[in-house]
Amino acid sequence: MTDLIVGLIVVVMVGVALLYIRNEKKKGAVCIGCPHAGTCGKSKCDCHTEQ
Numbered sequence: 001m002t003d004l005i006v007g008l009i010v011v012v013m014v015g016v017a018l019l020y021i022r023n024e025k026k027k028g029a030v031c032i033g034c035p036h037a038g039t040c041g042k043s044k045c046d047c048h049t050e051q
Contacts, residue, residue, distance in 0.1 A: 024032045 021032055
């Protein structure tokens with residue numbers, strides 16, 4: 001029974017993560033998780049480049 005509960009929790013966590021990624025991609029975010037994701041260019045993200 002414990003294995004079933006742990007399995008369901010893992011499935012729910014993966015599902016929530018996939019929904020988050022899908023919603024961020026619909027908003028146009030290129031670098032998901034980046035604090036500047038909404039302002040990055042459509043083709044690539046320059047916020048992680050070394051200067």
